[in-house]
Amino acid sequence: MTKTGLSLLHELSIKGNIGYLCHAASVDINYNHGIDIVKSIFGSRLKKLFSPQHGLFADVQDNMVESNHFHHSHYDLPVYSLYSDTRKPTAEMLQGLDHVLIDLQDVGTRVYTYIYTMTYMMEACAENDVEVIILDRPNPIGGLKIEGNILDLNYRSFVGRHELPMRHGLTMGEVALMAKKHWGIDCNLRVIAMQGWKRDMFFKDTQLPWVLPSPNLPNAETAFSFVGTVLFEGTNISEGRGTTKSLETVGHPALANYQLLDQLKSIFQSEGLTGFVLRPVSFMPTFQKHAGQVCHGYQIHITDFEAFSPWHVGQVLCREFYQHLGSTFLWKQPPYEYEEDLLPIDILNGTDQIRKWIESNGSVADLRSLESSQMSAYLEKRAEIMIY
Secondary structure, three states: OOEOOHHHHHHOOOOOOEEEEOOOOOEOOOOOEHHHHHHHHHHHHEEEEEEOOOOOOOOOOOOOOOOOOEEEOOOOEEEEEOOOOOOOOOHHHHOOOOEEEEOOOOOOEOOOOHHHHHHHHHHHHHHOOOEEEEEOOOOOOOOOOOEOOOOOHHHOEOOEOOOOOOEOOOOHHHHHHHHHHHOOOOOOEEEEOOEOOOOOOOHHHOOOOOOOOOOOOOOOOHHHHHHHHHHHHHEOOEOOOOOOOEOOEEEEOOOOHHHHHHHHHHHHHHOOOOOEEEEEEEEOOOOOOOOOOOEEEEEEEEOOOOOOOHHHHHHHHHHHHHHHHHHHOOEOOOOEOOEOOOOHHHHHHOOOHHHHHHHOOOOHHHHHHHHHOOHHHHHHHHHHHOOO
């Protein structure tokens, strides 16, 4: 059984006042929330709570829908939203604190914003002489497989602040160490490593309970398909939001899913992309894209988690949908995640080269070439900070 940093908190020597950055998934093996655990250990020294995107309770649905600061009546503590008028804590928010505990469940994908809430917190704590303590948690999609191109910093945004591939193969604690060693965020940092977690483990292997870290990731398996389906946020293709299978299902009202299926099967087979089945589905989103309209597309059923390469599958699907739908296929226009000028697809991909690859109907070999650029440098840096 894996023990997270939260489960090891009682063993730490921590003096002074504490802030706690957490969310709905900050629970222990018995579903006890971290706020209760921190409060039971440190009592009145727990002074402030902080929350990331989607809010303290993972109840806020969409991008650029902010959470307000509020006072939690049960815990009698202020809650500062770091997805509000600021994404970086202010000096006032950190005033009176000696330590900030960061206890967020990540999903192992560059565009998931909790790692950036963490690095912003690290920057603010460095400026205000506050120690950062990471209570590490598993990367639910494992720590071995790396997928996707390295972010081009010209396309930096809140869904991509640092030079990471889409599937980065790091835990939160390791991202924090990367930030300190390679990204110039020199805060006073402690990482409380997990016990019993190995790089080849997926979330199902940890025996830990899954609590959705954001509204559209209801189970750990969805974290795998998310690597490839999240890019459809940059298009007019539905990624299944407004259904019970969000980020496992993609589609569009004009997509001829049965007509396209054999072609897709042939492409995936020829490229050696295995470990999944595309099942034709029709669905009607209750909100967001195409709400109230019947969409036709596919649910991605993962049959082999080790073989499945979701980033490659997602990019090939996007290329084929672009060719199939023609002028009906559209790139989403700005703003997106507070970026007013760059196309959402380009900040999601961390480059404009993949969009151009899709538009030119490029080969998978060319996609792999884009992916490999600067990968060796990333792997060298990653090797220097790996804990597990």
